[in-house]
Amino acid sequence: MPQQKRRDGNEPADAQRAHWEQTYTTHPVMYGEDPSDAARYAVDAFRAVGATRVLELGAGHGRDALYFARRGFTVRAFDFSESGLEQLREAAGRLGVAERVTTAVHDVRDPLPLPDDSVDAVFAHMLLCMALSTREIHALTGEIRRVLRPGGRLVHTVRHTGDAHYNAGTAHGDGIFEHGGFAVHFFDRALVDSLAAGWFLDEVYAFEEGDLPRRLWRITQTLPPRSDG
Known part of the structure; x- marks a missing residue:
């Protein structure tokens, strides 16, 4: 397991951490209890x-992590909002899946606190396209x-350059734009x-979500098996 390393400054990302903590505190279960379409696909x-052990990055208040647990997976749910993860744990208890869900407060700019080869699948809904x-x-x-x-297998979704908010709002450089407090x-x-x-890049699937609507890609990619040599 790697040691935590000092991160370079990333002011938009640092601000987003505070933004999301306040958002989950002010608006509990803000995305509802139904899983995302991406999670249903995943x-x-x-x-x-043959996956049984799933890692979700950017789990938030847990609508997708809880769905995976209800479908029989063992789930590790990471997010940088303690408020969101607290809501996830409470819901896991109510739904009777607490034994299949573990949570950890984690900033994905730091190395993942997990051993090599320790999960079968990773899910991240709009996490890689954060600030x-x-x-x-990379x-x-x-x-x-x-x-x-x-x-x-990794399944993740990202907003792409065909989205209405691309090139709108406050530009932070490197393809990052902030609109309505969300970068x-x-x-x-x-x-x-x-x-x-x-x-193996299995699929890049274009879809829309929300009222704007947000325009996203759902990306499925699989690690090659380890060679015998």
């Missing part, structure tokens, strides 16, 4: 590679690769492909 995608620099996104994808076992790193296809180098 259940079958994960089962197809992270390109360098930080580092996080490297950490995901480290903790996934060979043949494991997003908008992905182009070149970034998707670079993050999938060395993986």
Whole structure:
């Protein structure tokens, strides 16, 4: 397991951490209790590679983590909001799945506090397109690769450069724009492909979500099995 390393300053990301903590405190269960469409898809995608151990990054108040647990997966749920994770734990108790869910407050700019090859699947709904620099996104994808076992699968969603908020609001550089207090790193296809180098890129699926609507890609990529040599 890697040691925590000092991060370079990232003012938009630091501000977003405080923003989300306040948001989850002020608006409990803000996204409702129904799972996202991406999570519904991920259940079958994960089962197809024999996954039982799922890591969710950016779990928030837990609507997707709880859905995975109800579908029989063992779930580790990470988020940088203690308020959101507290809501997740309370809901897990009510739903009778507390024994299948563990939580940890974690900033994804730091190394993941997990051993190598320790999970079968990773899910991240709009986490990689938070206010992270390109360098930080690549580092996080490297950490995901480290903790996934060979043949494991990553399903993540990102807002892309076809979204209405791209090039709108406050520009922070490196593809990051802030609108209404919410900062997003908008992905182009070149970034998707670079993050999938060395993986099997199974699918890049375009979809819309919310009232704007937000325009996203759902990306499925799988680690190759380890070679015998």
